[in-house]
Amino acid sequence: MPRIAKFDRDKALEDAVRLFWERGYSGTSMKHIEKALDMRPGSLYATFGNKDGLFREALDIYTGRMSQSMTEALEAAPTVMDGLFGYLRALSEEITAPDSPARACLVVKTLLEVTHEQEELRGLVNRRLRAVEDHLTGLLEQARDQGELKPGVDSRRLARLVQAQIMGLRSLAQRDIDADSVKILTEDIIIALGAFTRDPATH
Template sequence: MEQGAKSRGGRPWSFDRDQAIEIAMRLFWRHGYEGVSIGDLTKAIGVAPPSLYAAFGSKAGLYLEALNRYEQTLGLLDVTSIGSATSLAEAVRRLLEAAVKAVTHPDRELGCMISSGMIACHSEHAPLARDAASRRDAMRKRIAQALRPFADKNEVHRLARHLAAVMQGISIQARDGATRAELQEIIEDVVSGVAARFPRARRRR
């Protein structure tokens, strides 16, 4: 879809709005919200600031659209990876291995845009930080729901909070350069702990 806005001379600036969101997503993912300026965005997208503001309202508006794009596509929590797992430990392994694969994918930016996003920011960006926290909380709830067939409600919610923290740490370590093999060691430790704590947690029929 083409988005137009007029330059000072009256000539319309046109750009592909969908492509602009994709470019912005990559920039914000790599550098964080505060690490990307309007100048960075307009240069990468190839438009003047008035066109950007006309299309998205503000840098924050573009960031939220980029975050939505990420969450709905590349950052979607792959709970389907649990698949036909028959035990809680196996389900946890599959979930964490899918997470590691996502944050170390060679064709993408490292880490998770949601897990690592807006952890610390200027007070004027507090609404964006609250939005990021809300998305992380929703992710934790999806983990709990995915593990519900293996244990009771209280157990899976407690475990989901633990796994969400592990995934957040995995995301940060991936950004710091940890390899998939190194992150797999973390998975092995977590899975061993789950197996020891829930030795009889099998999929309920």
């Protein structure tokens, strides 16, 4: 009797992340999902509920990976700001890699395509972006307390600027633009953000 392959939920979610990232939420149909995950409709609904349920789990994995990348960059750096700049450089490498499903951020792509009729999904994405902003704010408050930033820098305001730069970098990279140009732009962003530090030349 042939052996039945065990369902790999983690692999299915990885495939879902890649699919949604490549095609976007609205551009991904149930047929696309069935093919990419190699699952029948009944199994999909039994495992993930529906397309929204699958997307929520895929989004959790995607945003968790973003947080992990930032954490690793911070742990490898001597200061918070060096860690953030290291993260930006690592991000530019990631989004220009040949095997990247897409250069633009999945969260931002979803925010731009959902309508006001999709309030639940829109709220979910906004909460994810707010969580990133809150995390950045906390890091920048730490940097300010440690004397890395100039006195009087508003950590929340700077966090929004950093987030806007990350979103913009990933959106620009979606254009037909070469990897070297993206990396040069990343260095320009770092120089601009360095104006908020006590000693820009050190970065």
